[in-house]
Amino acid sequence: MSKKAQTTVVLREKELFLVSRAGTTSWQIHYKVQSLNKWLRKSTGTTDLKQAKQIAEDFAADTRAAERRGFPVVSKKFKAVAEVVSAKFKEQIKHGTGKKKFADYYRAIDQYLIPFFGNFNVDRITPAVLNEFDIWRYERIGRRLKQSTQNTHNLALNTVFDHAIESGYMTEFLRPKYKNTGEAGEARGFFTHDELIALQQHLQKWTTEGRSQATRDLRELLCLFVAFVASTGVRPGTETKELQWRHIEFLEKDHSRLIHIHLPQGKTGARKIIARHELWPVLEKLRELQPAFAKLTLDQLIESKSSEYVFRMRSGERPYSFVNVFGDGIRAAGMLTNGKDTQERSLYSLRHYYATQRILEGYTYEELEAQMGTSAEMLQKHYNHLSVLMIADKLAGKTPSSKEGGTQDAEILKYMNPAKANMMGLIALTTGIHIPLQEQNPSAAKELAQELLTNSKRKV
Known part of the structure; x- marks a missing residue:
């Protein structure tokens, strides 16, 4: 002064x-x-x-x-302090300088911490207040959050207290101890390929049984949504809700078309993925659902950079979520669990299916890290049990060739990775479109044709 x-x-x-x-x-x-x-x-x-x-x-x-006495001489409302912390996290995420978990922190602050603690003085939040917060959160959601989610809330709360202490609004002495009342998270149920095929067959039949046209349209879109998630591994809901046609582009590389998708939002923010070639029939069917695109080919639609949303019913309406209709469908199919344990399947199980198939194809965890938006360490933690299946051919021996008593199909199997064949089967069932081996893998098709010709000449 x-x-x-x-x-x-x-x-x-x-x-x-x-x-x-x-x-x-x-x-x-x-x-x-x-x-x-x-x-x-x-x-x-x-x-x-x-x-x-x-x-x-x-x-x-x-x-x-x-x-x-170690008490703060300046007091601030929790909301004022928390809004500063939340804004810092958002700014770092926006500019790509923050860690992925920062997005979880600011969501916890905005959606849970400020609504409850906002009018408390930050230095007056006691263990008793934290107990009230736990009760309020339970009543608001209707269930007890898992340990991992509660840990996120606690870490976000801790960052607010850190800022308050640094600013002189409270002291370390007044920092309350946190608790976690959640149960350890259980692994989500997963699908084997045969189970997913059976589910898709049921969903297609279930679609025709809808009482109203709106119900049938929603179920029809669900079938395509299931195939889309299973063949891309995206997070259902968070990474698909705002997806528009302009976010998709086709790239030509080495005589093959790549499907490049820019996911506009998600758990870790916007990110880009390369979708598998097999996805194009699903995109074709999604195009056909929209009367406005009837005169456009899929390539023309992609080139138009349309801002229309990808997942729309024939009426043009966007479903708020696929969670409920998928839950109804999987219960109607009697496939909520695998019948061997109590782990319930959900839309997220389709993402697990994608990861499983790619790992069985031989992809490394590091190669899947960017594609799935999950660290290689976390992927290894969840899918390490597949290690023995990755060397199954060596353990079980090679498939016999035709001259060893096998069939021509055995020759084809040598050029068709089982996981890739699984995906093709799912897409074909969903869309009715079959992609020839020549389009899937030109070099493999050429090699196969040459070997079949050689074998044919030997028999003659």
Whole structure:
């Protein structure tokens, strides 16, 4: 405070003043907190100078006592502190400088912490208040959150307290201890390829049984959505809800067409993936659902950079979510679990199917990391049990060739990776479109044709 106003009364030089400003009637206390090197301002609530002096002296004494006892001398509402922290996380995510988990933190702050703790002073949040928060959260959601989710909430709360302590709004002594009342997360149910084929067959039949046209349209779109997630591994809902046709492009490389998809939003923010060649029949069917695109080929639609959403019913309406209709369909099929354990399947199980198939094809965890938006360490943790299946051919022996007593189909199998064949079978069942081996893998098709010709000449 370099310059004193004309109406300043000095009680202690460079420490405690009383100030009366134009437009105000009450005296204002200006007190410098030496430990923070910060000036505090507080109204005395009186125009009487004598009373104002006494109030100022009492305020200064109370502030010094709070400092000595380790209590904060400045208090802020939780909301004011938390909004600063949330904004920092969002800024870092926006500019790509923050960790992926920062997105989870600011969502926890905005959706849970501020709504409950917002009007509390940040230095007045006690263990009893945390207990009330746990009850409030349970009543709001209707269930107990898993341990991992509660840990995210606790870590987000901890960052708010860190900022409050750094800013002098609370002390380490006042930081409450957190607790976690959640149960350890259970692994989601998963599909084998045969189970997913059986489910898709049921869903297609179930589609025709819908009582209304709207119901049939939603179920029809669900079948394509299931195939889309299973063949891309995207997060259903978070990464598909805002997907538009302009986010998809076809790239030509080595005589093959790549499907490049820019996912506009998701758990880890926007990201890009390369979809498998087999996805194009699904995209073709999604195009056919829209009357407005009837005169466009799929290539023309992609080139048009349309801002229409990809997942729309024939009416043009966008479903809010596929969660409920998928749950109804999987229950109708009697496939909520595999019948051997209690792990329930969900839309997320389709993402697990994709990961499983790719690992069985021989992809490394590092290669899948960017594609799935999940760290290689986490992927290895979830799918390490597949290690023995990855060397199954070596363990079981090679498929016999035709001259060893096998059939021509055995020759074809040598050029068709089982996992790739699985995906092709799913897509063909869903769309009715079969991709010839020549389009799937030109070099393999050429090699196969040559070997079949050689074998044919030998028989003659």
